[in-house]
Amino acid sequence: MSQGIDLQDSFIQLLVQLGLPTGVAKALWLPLPMTLMLIGATVSIFVTVWLERKISAAAQQRIGPEYAGPLGTLQAAADGVKLLFKEDIVPAQADTILFTVGPAIVVIPVFFSLLIVPFGQNMVITDLGIGIFLWVAMSSITPIGLLMSGYSSNNKYSLLGGLRAAAQSISYEIPLALSVLAIVMMSNSLSTIDIVQQQSGYGILGWNIWRQPVGFLIFWISALAECERLPFDLPEAEEELVAGYQTEYTGMKFGLFYVGSYVNLVLSALIFSILYLGGWEFPVSVDWLASLLGISDTTPWLQVVTASIGIMMTVVKAYLLVFLAVLLRWTVPRVRIDQLLDLGWKFLLPVSLVNLLVTAGLKIAFPIAFGG
């Protein structure tokens, strides 16, 4: 297995050669990938908003945004500027502190989870030992923020929305974690890097989607519920609850919810592509192609090509999933709250438990195919 391009190592070596101590060089490197990731996440909001509006328009035989920038690409910027300049209102009877802290608690864990999203062999902010469970843990913080903002708004719609968000997140977290656990069991590691590594080598045939045909469905349904996307957007169902926990919010506090929901969608799509679609792997194994053409693993230009293909593949897979989510939004009607809880507790939970057991059995029976 090739090590691929390692920018961190090269950067630190370069600075050490210039006469800096290793510690300083490392400290200088640290902010770089973080800033890059933050910029990437911000750009991904623009892309996702544009995609959502254009795909929604196409599914309804409309044109969508056209006038703000070329093909309406700057529509999200226009929306953002509008939100920035809006008056920031805190309702008279609301709890000011909780009302202000709520949106921040919703957004921060989402951005924090981007720590563990790898775009290549060494292209990840940090390869944590607990890896994927950082994401599972972080996504449990979000409903606290939602409940907080719903409760502090002092509005019955907001409170109901917040309670629904909490109930939904709690009931879908368990099948989500169980389907992740099945993957973890096959890869013998929680690290996202190892999970992708374990899928590599056989191109598209090695991806976890073939080994976890039930797991990926459970994961996708639960991920949609975690992102509060239609058909599971009932915490903010406008026909029943005005806008749920967002009812009393304006200006940039509302903007934070908006940003959080879109980054969360992209994050879920990225995690899905890492867990089930082989992360940065090309449908045909690049290593295999290189060895077929007789090119060495350590050739610099090959490493650059592999790295860029890796980033591209991760993003392409994630955006294909975003496309699917948008298409599902206009296909599937919203479920009722009792149907939602039924689906979570009585269907997804037992099925994901069975899936976990079957995976464990297969792992013992066929250790070659299921990561013994």
Add this chain to the structure above:
Amino acid sequence: MLNFLKQVGDYARESVQAAKYIGQGLSVTFDHMKRRPITVQYPYEKLILSERYRGRIHFEFDKCIACEVCVRVCPINLPVVDWAFDKSSKKKTLRHYSIDFGVCIFCGNCVEYCPTNCLSMTEEYELAAYDRHELNYDNVAMGRLPYKVTQDPMVTPLRELAYLPKGVMDPHELPAGSRRAGKLPQEILAENQPKHGNADQN
């Protein structure tokens, strides 16, 4: 035990069926993405309304005999007919006539029952105003005719989809970037213009 297995089987079959239906639904929405848009870019493009469109009511002052039939057939007795009896000619003379279009539901009963046809429906639907009392039209305002979309140089008139011949609406197997279904009025006029060579023979 067997009963339990049967239940599991039934449940599984239902789940598969549900998944199948969601797949069918997805294929429908996906198919819509390949169709051309039906958008009318409103202030720049407007629909040519049907001939039976019920828009703002037009009133001809000189035809009115102040019989007040319009008031009686109106669901809420909305038209205000201000008349005075002229003793010399022994006839009613109309002084003012008004309808508040902020309250009117455009049902057209008054137009239907008017014995002298002094009321009629126009194609005007852009009745936005800053004050709802501005919508209380008097006989002068009701006597104005709206601008026709086909004659407005700022507007591209488009035909309503229901008025198109069969097959023109077909959304499938079109080249990419096809425009909204239906020809523009000027294109139809250009087609109907007799060609120079043929004009003499007919």
